[in-house]
Amino acid sequence: xxxxxxxxxxxxxxxxxxxxxxxxxxxxxxxxxxxxxxxxxxxxxxxxxxxxxxxxxxxxxxxxxxxxxxxxxxxxxxxxxxxxxxxxxxxxxxxxxxxxxxxxxxxxxxxxxxxxxxxxxxxxxxxxxxxxxxxxxxxxxxxxxxxxxxxxxxxxxxxxxxxxxxxxxxxxxxxxxxxxxxxxxxxxxxxxxxxxxxxxxxxxxxxxxxxxxxxxxxxxxxxxxxxxxxxxxxxxxxxxxxxxxxxxxxxxxxxxxxxxxxxxxxxxxxxxxxxxxxxxxxxxxxxxxxxxxxxxxxxxxxxxxxxxxxxxxxxxxxxxxxxxxxxxxxxxxxxxxxxxxxxxxxxxxxxxxxxxxxxxxxxxxxxxxxxxxxxxxxxxxxxxxxxxxxxxxxxxxxxxxxxxxxxxxx
Ligand code: XIL
Numbered sequence: 001x002x003x004x005x006x007x008x009x010x011x012x013x014x015x016x017x018x019x020x021x022x023x024x025x026x027x028x029x030x031x032x033x034x035x036x037x038x039x040x041x042x043x044x045x046x047x048x049x050x051x052x053x054x055x056x057x058x059x060x061x062x063x064x065x066x067x068x069x070x071x072x073x074x075x076x077x078x079x080x081x082x083x084x085x086x087x088x089x090x091x092x093x094x095x096x097x098x099x100x101x102x103x104x105x106x107x108x109x110x111x112x113x114x115x116x117x118x119x120x121x122x123x124x125x126x127x128x129x130x131x132x133x134x135x136x137x138x139x140x141x142x143x144x145x146x147x148x149x150x151x152x153x154x155x156x157x158x159x160x161x162x163x164x165x166x167x168x169x170x171x172x173x174x175x176x177x178x179x180x181x182x183x184x185x186x187x188x189x190x191x192x193x194x195x196x197x198x199x200x201x202x203x204x205x206x207x208x209x210x211x212x213x214x215x216x217x218x219x220x221x222x223x224x225x226x227x228x229x230x231x232x233x234x235x236x237x238x239x240x241x242x243x244x245x246x247x248x249x250x251x252x253x254x255x256x257x258x259x260x261x262x263x264x265x266x267x268x269x270x271x272x273x274x275x276x277x278x279x280x281x282x283x284x285x286x287x288x289x290x291x292x293x294x295x296x297x298x299x300x301x302x303x304x305x306x307x308x309x310x311x312x313x314x315x316x317x318x319x320x321x322x323x324x325x326x327x328x329x330x331x332x333x334x335x336x337x338x339x340x341x342x343x344x345x346x347x348x349x350x351x352x353x354x355x356x357x358x359x360x361x362x363x364x365x366x367x368x369x370x371x372x373x374x375x376x377x378x379x380x381x382x383x384x385x386x387x388x389x390x391x392x393x394x395x396x397x398x399x400x401x402x403x404x405x406x407x408x409x410x
Contacts, residue, residue, distance in 0.1 A: 028316075028331060029064040031338035032295070035287065036350035038102055038147075040065025040296040042268065045091025047304070047321070051098070054322035058300060060099040062316075062331070065147075065296060067104035067267070068092050069306070074114035077138055081120045081130060084137050093145040104267065104296065105142055107150035107204065108135050109187045111165065111173040118174045127179040132190050139194035148265055148294065150204040150236055151191045152184055156217050158207065163217070184221075185230045192231040197356045204236030204267050210249030211256075222262060233357050234263030239282065240298070242272040247281035251288050258291035263353070265294035270305055273312035276333045283334050287341040290348035300324050 032039040040063050048056050048066075059066070070076055071088025078084055089105075096103045109131065111118075117134070121127040139149075155173065157165045164184070167177025175183045184203070191201050203222070208215035218235060225232045235257055237250075254264045266286060271278045286292035299305035302313060303320025316331060317324040 042069040048095040105146040110153035200233035236267035251285040270314040
C-alpha cells in the first residue's frame, strides 16, 4: 500500500509535467539542444535579411543551425578567380550569430557550381594553386563563424561505388582529372592548415545514407585518410530520401563511422512524399548514435526546396518564404522523438561533440609533401611543401590525432 502511494506520488508530477509539456510544445531547437543535436536548415542571405519577417522568425525559433544553400559554393564566392565575394555567407552568418545558431560551410571543392575554377584549372599545378588560394581565403574569412565545413562534396563515383569520381565519370570531376586522386587529401590538409581547431572538416555525399556500395567506399576512404593522417572529422550524409526510407540501414551506417571516431551530420535532408513516420525514423536513426551530431533540412518550406513542386511534401514547412507554415504534426513528432531519446546516448553525444576538431598532432606534416601520385603525369609538379596545422607537443592527442581532453573511444 505504502509502496503504491509512493509510486502514485512519483507519477503525479510526471503526469502534470508531461501534460504541461504537450500544451507548451518545445521548439525543435530546444528539444535538439537537450540531446546535444544541431538542427538546421539551408537558407540564403535574402531569405534571412529581414529579421522580423515570417521566414526569419520561423527559422530562428525552430532551428539552431544554418547553411547557405548556394552562396558559399565556389562560383558564388570566387566568380572570377582571385576575386572574392563573401556577402552571401556574411549575411547568413550575421543572422546565425544574432540568433545563437551554428553554421555549416558548404562547400570548398565540388565538380558542380564551380565554373570559374573549372575554366581555370588546366593541370595539377594550377589545380592545386587555385584550390589552395580558395581554401585559404574563404577559410580565413569564415573560420571563426563556421562549425562544420564541407571541404569535399560528392567525390565518390556512383557506378559501383568503389572509386573516386574521375574525369570520365558522369558528371566528371575536373579536380580529380587535373590534380589526381590525392586532390581530396590536399583539400583536407589545406583546410586544416587554415581552419585549425575552429571547425570540423567533412566530406559530404549523396546516396551513401544507408549501408551500400557507395557508403562502404566512403568508409574505406575515411579509414585510408586516418591511416595516412589526412585530417578528417566527419562525414556528411546528404539524406535526399524518399518515403519508406530504411531506418535500420541508416542507423547501421552511422554506427560504423562512429566506431572509427567520425562525426556524422545529416546535411541536406528532404524526404520526397514524406509521412510523419519517415521523419521519426530518420531522427531515430540519428538519435540512436552518439556520433550523429547534426540534422539539417535542405530548405525551410516545400516551396523553398530545390525540389519545389515535385516533392510531394519533403521538408518541415509547407508554403514558402514568409507564408511558410509549420507542419505541426511532423514537428511535434520530432520533438517527441527527441524527448524520448536515450539520455545516456545524448550525454555521450555532447561529450563527443565537444572534442576539438582534429589536428595531425605534434609535428604533423602535410600531404603535399607526398610524391606525385598521378600515374602517367608528363610533368610532375607539386607545390612547395607546406606545414599543416599542428598542436603543441604538450597537448593531449587522441588516437586519431585530434586534440582532446578526454580519452577515446568514449
Ligand atoms: C542545390 C541547390 O539546392 C539548388 O538551389 C542549386 O540550383 C543546385 O544545388 N547536393 C548538394 C547541394 O551538395 O549543394 C545541392 O544544392 C543539392 C545536391
